Amino acid sequence: MAKTNFVISREDWSLHRKGEIDRQRHQEKVRDAIKKNLADIVSEESIIMHDGRKVVKVPIRSLDEFHFRYDFGKQQHGGQGDGNSKQGDVIYSDPQHGQGKGKGAGEEPGVDYYEADITVDELAEMIFEDLGLPNLEQKKKPEIASESVEFKDVRKKGIASNIDRKRTIMEVIKRNALQGNPGLHGITPEDLRYKTWETTYKFESNAVVLAMMDTSGSMGPFEKYIARSFFFWMVRFLRTKYNNVQIVFLAHHTEAKETTEEEFFTKGASGGTRCSSVYKLALEIIEKRYSPQDYNIYGFHFSDGDNLSSDNENCVKNINALLEVCNMVGYGEIEGPYYYTSTLRNTFKKIQNPKFTCVTIRDKSGVYPALKKFFSQTQEQK
Secondary structure, three states: OOOOOOOOOOOOHHHOOHHHHHHHHHHHHHHHHHHHOHHHHOOOHHHHOOOOOOEEEEEEOOOOOOOOOOOHHHOOOOOOOOOOOOOOOOOOOOOOOOOOOOOOOOOOOOOOOEEEEEEHHHHHHHHOOOOOOOOOOOOOOOOEEEEEEEEEEEEOOOOHHHEOHHHHHHHHHHHHHHOOOOOOOOOOHHHOOEEEEEEEEEEEOEEEEEEEEEOOOOOOHHHHHHHHHHHHHHHHHHHHHOOOEEEEEEEEOOOEEEEOHHHHHHOOOOOOOOOHHHHHHHHHHHHHHOOOOOEEEEEEEEEOOOOOHHHHHHHHHHHHHHHHHOOEEEEEEEOOOOOOOOHHHHHHOOOOOOOEEEEEEOOHHHHHHHHHHHOOOOOOOO
16 A cells, blocks of 8 residues: 655635735724714714715824834934933923914924724614613503514424524434434534514504704804704714614704704704793694604703893793603703803703703813713613
């Protein structure tokens, strides 16, 4: 018999996947960086104003684009000292980059930042991870059922894609053991088991959210943009996580009116401000269309707080009336460039009801904390 030589070798197949592994590591770093920068990313204009595209570019200022770095400018480096240094002395530091703030051209170099491609759905998933409607209660009726499919039964007949591998293997082992030939071998058609599904209905309590926005003349482009950024994510959050939530859009100056979603996000107005008008309209809509016995009701109002002083007491009165029928009422005030506290917000300090929440926003980074404060849930609700 001819002698045959065999060569056994082990190849590190991970080297063949190095490109894919590096890509996955990069994606993880991008995802972590996005999570750390959510407060800045949430109000990015490229996302809020995107024209229905599924993929948007997200700027991440804490993540550098990978590149080779040479001895930039051949600057002096730190190294061995001359013996006279003391603990705490700074031997060398990189030059400070300019931040691009203030007037004038400036001399410092800028900072490049990385732009990651991400789908709006992926971004929304990260933003809404810990959010939910607070104080959600089980209402009497009507409840709307949404269909869902659940695999609850195992049968001997079914389609090939639904084979239950675990139960099939158990059947083979059991049959072979009964035949005195134990082990996993010889699968027959009688051993096959299939998962079958049943259509079930998931019942959820109804809820309605009243989105109220000040569109008066004092609401400049910045104030309107902040308010619309909040409502943009609020609407997306509600439609992503809940099936039975209705949203009513209300805009006001000295008078309030119900608008379409498109008008709410695109049209402005002028004139003075009487915030009580929108609270009064919200109460009328609740009375006519949304019984508190059947609906969880929420109201969120955004304004710059530049309200008629004579109207402030009416606002408190109407907010208290809303709190009697709502699960929660939220007021968001967008502070102007001088960061003053409005007379309206000072008046709202009289309201001590725990269902009333007030936030202030000074810049774009305040939108995400406002979302988290309005839609935070207790441990029992999660």
